Amino acid sequence: MLLKELRVEFRNKQTVNSFIILSVLILAAFRFAFSVVEPPVEDIAGPNLWMSIFFAGMLALSPSWKREVEQGTRDGLRVAPIAPSDVYLGKLLANLVVVFALEAVVVVVVVFLAFFPGTSPDWPALLAVLVLGTVGFVALGNLISAISSNLAQSEVMLPVLLVPLLLFTVVISCVGATARVFSGATVLEVGDELRFLAAFALVYIATGYLSIEYVLEG
Amino acid sequence: MSRQQSLRIPVLAVAAALTLVAVYMALMFASSAPDVDGGDVQRIMYLHVASAWVSYVAFAVTFVAGIMYLRTRDLRWDANALSSAELGVLFCTLAITTGPMWAKAVWGVYWRWADLKLLMTLVLWLVFIAYLALRANTPDRRMGASMGAVFSSVGMLCVPLSFAANRIWTQYHPTVIGTSKGGLQVSMGATLGVAVVAFTVLYIFLMLARVGIERARDELEELKQKAGDHLG
Numbered sequence: 177m178l179l180k181e182l183r184v185e186f187r188n189k190q191t192v193n194s195f196i197i198l199s200v201l202i203l204a205a206f207r208f209a210f211s212v213v214e215p216p217v218e219d220i221a222g223p224n225l226w227m228s229i230f231f232a233g234m235l236a237l238s239p240s241w242k243r244e245v246e247q248g249t250r251d252g253l254r255v256a257p258i259a260p261s262d263v264y265l266g267k268l269l270a271n272l273v274v275v276f277a278l279e280a281v282v283v284v285v286v287v288f289l290a291f292f293p294g295t296s297p298d299w300p301a302l303l304a305v306l307v308l309g310t311v312g313f314v315a316l317g318n319l320i321s322a323i324s325s326n327l328a329q330s331e332v333m334l335p336v337l338l339v340p341l342l343l344f345t346v347v348i349s350c351v352g353a354t355a356r357v358f359s360g361a362t363v364l365e366v367g368d369e370l371r372f373l374a375a376f377a378l379v380y381i382a383t384g385y386l387s388i389e390y391v392l393e394g
Numbered sequence: 395m396s397r398q399q400s401l402r403i404p405v406l407a408v409a410a411a412l413t414l415v416a417v418y419m420a421l422m423f424a425s426s427a428p429d430v431d432g433g434d435v436q437r438i439m440y441l442h443v444a445s446a447w448v449s450y451v452a453f454a455v456t457f458v459a460g461i462m463y464l465r466t467r468d469l470r471w472d473a474n475a476l477s478s479a480e481l482g483v484l485f486c487t488l489a490i491t492t493g494p495m496w497a498k499a500v501w502g503v504y505w506r507w508a509d510l511k512l513l514m515t516l517v518l519w520l521v522f523i524a525y526l527a528l529r530a531n532t533p534d535r536r537m538g539a540s541m542g543a544v545f546s547s548v549g550m551l552c553v554p555l556s557f558a559a560n561r562i563w564t565q566y567h568p569t570v571i572g573t574s575k576g577g578l579q580v581s582m583g584a585t586l587g588v589a590v591v592a593f594t595v596l597y598i599f600l601m602l603a604r605v606g607i608e609r610a611r612d613e614l615e616e617l618k619q620k621a622g623d624h625l626g
Contacts, residue, residue, distance in 0.1 A: 316548070323541045327531040336527055340520035341548055344513065344555065379551070387544045390464050 182270050191239070192274060196281050199232035203285060222354035225286045226347065230313065232282075233275045237317040238334050240267055241325035254392055264318065264388040268381070271314045279306060301363040302354070308373035309350040315380035316341060322391045345376045399606060405599040412592030416440060419585040435499040438492050440586055444593035445488035446515070450553050452482030452597060453522060457550040460543030472539035473608035474601070475546065479525050481600050485593075486519045511567040514556035521549040535615075 206227055210220045244250040253263055283306065287297065317338055324333040353369035363370070420440050459475035493512070494504035506512060525546055532538030
């Protein structure tokens with residue numbers, strides 16, 4: 177399943193590339209918007225980084241289930257001898273690869289070009305926040321993408337359903353932790369946020385794993 | 395008349411009577427200590443807490459009814475889930491509009507973004523508005539029922555977090571239930587109790603009415619189907 181997803185995703189290099197371009201554009205747009213008020217660079221780097229990841233990531237998640245509906249392959253998945261939960265896990269891993277690829281570019285831009293020419297943050301801490309935050313985001317996003325693929329106006333419905341759920345769980349902790357990492361915190365100092373993120377990542381993977389069956393059956 | 399329809403009037407009567415008692419008690423008792431907790435403004439609390447309470451109950455009902463729908467595939471459960479979500483959004487709207495009215499008088503600002511309780515409740519409200527948007531965008535009734543059930547079971551996470559936010563993290567939002575410090579006077583506690591019960595009964599009445607509409611709609615669909623089969 178994972179391999180199939182990855183093949184589809186990278187067969188069309190245009191798509192992955194356009195997500196990456198989009199995320200860099202969002203980054204630039206927000207950097208420019210914030211430059212009007214000139215806040216300290218450490219303060220806006222975290223929010224900026226995540227805004228770019230969440231918005232571009234959401235667009236990347238959207239087609240993952242939508243194309244199964246559009247191309248009529250969803251029924252194939254339903255009758256294929258694979259458990260729905262494994263379909264979910266396969267898509268989850270494939271989406272993670274895509275979003276991590278996107279993040280690699282965004283982080284490099286944020287850390288080395290746009291915000292900190294010269295100083296660099298504590299890398300283990302930054303990576304830990306990024307990985308845990310992304311797993312939570314993609315785990316939930318994958319489930320919601322499956323739900324919204326069944327709806328009218330699915331491209332709009334994905335963010336409408338996903339943003340409120342992400343706001344209080346993943347977004348708050350990610351942005352908070354990243355802001356502190358950028359102002360010099362180490363892994364141990366953001367331990368509370370990391371535990372929170374890990375808990376939500378686990379909860380969302382479990383929810384998706386258990387309930388995807390109902391979403392696929394409709 | 396079905397059993398549910400015949401229940402409606404007595405339930406409405408009880409809700410109305412209890413609400414009157416609550417209003418009476420709120421007017422009587424709070425004035426005994428006008429200087430504490432912002433004087434007259436404090437009376438908003440009865441409406442605010444009762445609405446917030448009902449919205450938590452309503453969302454919990456949506457969640458449970460959603461799970462029951464997934465288990466039984468009985469559309470009657472889904473009628474309960476959808477109706478309860480609508481009422482929950484209504485009462486949650488009341489709670490997050492009465493809150494700022496009180497806050498403006500006591501805190502001096504309408505809203506504090508740093509307060510996680512406020513943020514969680516806003517998010518809860520948004521989650522169930524999104525739920526209603528989901529239901530509005532499903533072409534197929536059964537599809538909407540199962541998608542809604544899965545979505546509301548994730549959204550249900552917000553309810554305990556919103557309720558417990560001021561207990562887990564120290565925040566501005568006052569904690570009045572179940573704490574020794576900053577608790578209520580007995581008379582105020584009693585008033586709040588009556589108000590909460592009154593609103594809960596009101597919720598039950600509205601549920602009976604709303605579920606009735608949903609049932610009637612389902613029956614109508616069935617009849618149309620049958621008529622269609624008959625003619626076609």
